[in-house]
Amino acid sequence: MEKQFEEFKQQLEDSGNVRERLRIIVADLDSVTRVMQADLLQVHYSSRSPEILKKAKSHIGKLKELYGQLAEVIKGTPGQYYRYHDHWRNQTNTVVFLIVYLNWLETGNLLSYAETQDTLGLNPDEFGLDIEDYLIGLCNVSSELPRYVVNQVTIGDYDCPKRVSKFLSDLYAAFRILNLRNDFLRKRFDGMKYDLKKVEEVLYDVKIRKLDSSGSAIETKQEAS
Structure with missing residues (x-):
């Protein structure tokens, strides 16, 4: 013993x-x-x-x-x-x-x-x-992008929402292929659709206001021409 x-x-x-x-x-x-x-x-x-x-x-x-x-x-x-x-x-x-x-x-x-x-x-x-460490890192990127989009639009980058929306849509679609059994990772993935929704709301707002990358309303530019 x-x-x-x-x-x-x-x-x-x-x-x-x-x-x-x-x-x-x-x-x-x-x-x-x-x-x-x-x-x-x-x-x-x-x-x-x-x-x-x-x-x-x-x-x-x-x-x-x-x-x-x-x-x-x-x-x-x-x-x-x-x-x-x-x-x-x-x-x-x-x-x-x-x-x-x-x-x-x-x-x-x-x-x-x-x-x-x-x-x-x-x-x-x-x-x-570890693959799950990589995937959680990607979810963290997704969580950061809505804030990035809002701040970029604030400083006049009106093309940013479209770029981010395309990227997040592709990332979300790729994640849907996975059969996630890790509860924490599953919850983080579930949050990705809300990240995408936030970005799409900003994109919609930019389109409604008809803003271009110069920060001017498209209609105003057309009238001036």
């Missing part, structure tokens, strides 16, 4: 050491994502300035470094990825949101699962990106 509990003691100590190492890395991950989020907040109050996007993008190198450190820790505990996954899950949801959102701001396209892994320097055979 004593021998068995000595083994338990060693296993618990080893696990505690792993968790402490992960805690330190995840704390750094939190710090980087907070700064990156603060940088990206600026896009709500200006056009998609290359300087703002470049500043936010500059943090990706540090994210890759930190995920490399996480991978190194988990490499020492083969087969234990999901035992410790909760330590970095929430942070990874945020990281996926940030880099997918940043990519959309730059290109108007969705960053794929494989591209997201590549951006973070992840090796799926050793330490990959």
Whole structure:
């Protein structure tokens, strides 16, 4: 009996050491994502300035470094990825949101699962990106876009609602293919249709007011000509 509990003691100590190492890395991950989020907040109050996007993008190198450190820790505990996954899950949801959102701001396209892994320097055979973490990150992007649309219209970008409506419609249609059994993810997906509805309401309002990208009413321009 004593021998068995000595083994338990060693296993618990080893696990505690792993968790402490992960805690330190995840704390750094939190710090980087907070700064990156603060940088990206600026896009709500200006056009998609290359300087703002470049500043936010500059943090990706540090994210890759930190995920490399996480991978190194988990490499020492083969087969234990999901035992410790909760330590970095929430942070990874945020990281996926940030880099997918940043990519959309730059290109108007969705960053794929494989591209997201590549951006973070992840090796799926050793330490990959959990699919549900990626999907929750996409739901976070969806939640952010209605606010972005409202603020862009406020500063005169009347084409923005149409672009976002098309993107969210495609994303929502793609999600409908999935048979989601994760309750939290299912709830986040259910919220996506309300995000789309908010954007469509803004788009409808822009159309009713007959505004173009210059901020002028279309009828007024036609009369002037």
